[in-house]
Amino acid sequence: METVGTSSTNDELSHQVSLDIEILAQSVKKELQISYAFSDTCCIYKVPERLRELNEKAYTPRLVSIGPIHHGKEKLKAMQDHKIMYLQEFLAQSEVSVEGFIELIKEKETRLRNCYAETNGFSSEYFIKMILMDAAFVIMFLLKYSFTDFRGSRDSIFYPPYKRFDVRVDICLLENQLPFFILEELYRLSTIFGNSPKPTLIELTHRFFTVAFDLWAVGDILGKVDFSEVKHLVEFLSTYHQPPKQNPKEKLEVVAAPSVKELHQAGVKFVLGSSKNLLDIKFDRNKGTLEIPRLKLEDRTEIIIRNMLAFEQCHDMEYVYVGDYICLMGLFLGANKDVEILVENRVIENWLPSDEEVVKLFDNLNIGNLVSPDDFFFEGLIKDLNAFCGRPWNKWKATLKQNYFNTPWAAISVSGAVILLILTVVQSVCSILEVV
Structure with missing residues (x-):
């Protein structure tokens, strides 16, 4: 039997296996160093399929990808030149080398990856x-949106064809986010504004939202609400209407409330609320007044709300108030007449094509909306409204007022008829007495 070279061959194979194991071990260790898949700090998610299939366009960027989830998609590659141009401008105005910014990001890489549900194996x-x-x-983009001095004449985002209207929506999609902390740290490292007062990134973002999304952003909120812990722009939007810490809610048997029309028929008067916090809906049982902050509805409304709802459902949050608000408004607005009443009372500013579109909007938003009767934010409100509508006297009084005293002439006519009836009765009594 030929045995020459067998020992040498075995040694080579053993050495090769050892090398393969070592390479594999190094690869595994490298993967473990970036343990982002199931991190507690994850805050940027893929929208669940059950929500995406309801309106895929509401979660998909039209022009620009931000972050890894939509990166590299063919229809978004056209904005790459704009990204390069903006990076050049950022570096030129920052007076910080590209190496300095790269070093900062490198130090934060694990933390950054941990923020994403997936990073596509980059x-x-x-x-x-x-x-x-x-x-x-x-x-x-935030700088250019707020300060025209930063805009260049060759920038088609801010000049014809005005791509900013799509970009401003794209950067507010849940799947299209960067962690807010990295934006803050890069912005802080830069020397943009030179010796002039430099707004914080929170102030800059707030300024952008109050212009671009006045339907949701609250103008005078800074200093009243803490934005320091926001994780990205979607949560920034949600935080505008963050409620104060609440006492535990009583469990509801079912989440149900009268429609606006039913409330109106029961005598409830609708008042435009002075508060800009959409959650600040108040009902005065003694006066029968329901105070509701103004709600502006336009074509972007569904996209913005859907992404905030998706974030609420994906993230472990202390409050899920956006979903509860949408549920309540859906209960209020079940028909065109409901919308008409709130528009007449200036509670709803409707820029959608019709009242019917408003009804459809809330119907669609409530498909897939997760609401719990155990801790519904408006638990006390709907209990009071149901109780008020359940009192027959309130309905009778409202019917009398709405049907017979709804105008001065109607009131005069009814009063005249009552007086005439009284006089007729008196005359009849007098006639009877004369006969007797």
Whole structure:
């Protein structure tokens, strides 16, 4: 039997196996160093399929990808030149080297990856480059939106064909986010504004939202609400209407409330609320007045609300008030007449094509909305409304007022008829007495 070279061959095979194991072990260790898949700090998610299938366009960027989830998609690649241009401008105005920004991102890479439900397996080099370009784009977009001096004449986002209207929506989609902390740190490292007073990124973002999304943003909120812990722009929007800490709610048997028309028929008067917090809906049982803050509805409303709802459902949050608000408004607005009443009372500012579109909007938003009767935010409110509508006297009084005293002439006519009836009765009594 031929045995020459067998020992040498076995040694080579053993050495090769050892090398393969070592390479594999190094690969596994590298994966473990970036343990982002199930991190407690995850805050940027893929929208659940059960929500996406209801309106996929509401969760999908039209022009620009931000972050890893939609990165590299063919229809979004056209904005790459804009990202490069914005990065050049950011570097030029920052007086910080590109190496300085890359070093900062590299130090935060694990934390950044931990923020995403998935990062598409990007290499460290590719991931850092993507974060830098996307962060520079978002920061420069916020600056240009608020300060016209930052806009260049060749910028088609802010000049014809005015792509900013799509971009401002794209950067508010849940799947299209960067962690807010990296935007803050890169912005803070830059020397944009030079010796002039430099707004914080929170102030800059707030300024953007009050212009771009006045339907949801509250103008005088800074200093009253803490934005320091926001995780991204979607949560920034949600935080505008964050309620104060609540006492535990009583469990409801069922989440149900009268419609606006039913409330109106029961004598409830609708008043435009002075508060800008949409959750600040108040009912005065003694006066029978329901105070509701103004709600502006337009074509972007569904997209913005859907992404806030998706974030609430994906993230472990102390409050889920956006979903509860949408549920309540859906209960109120079940028919065109309900919308008409709130429009007449200036509670709803409707920029949608019709009242019917408003009804459809809340119907659609409530498909897939998760609401719990155990801790419904408006538990006390709907209990009071149901109790008020359940009293027959309130309905009788309202019917009398709405049907017979709804105008001065109607009131005069009814009063005249009552007086005439009284006089007729008196005359009849007198006639009877004369006969007797």
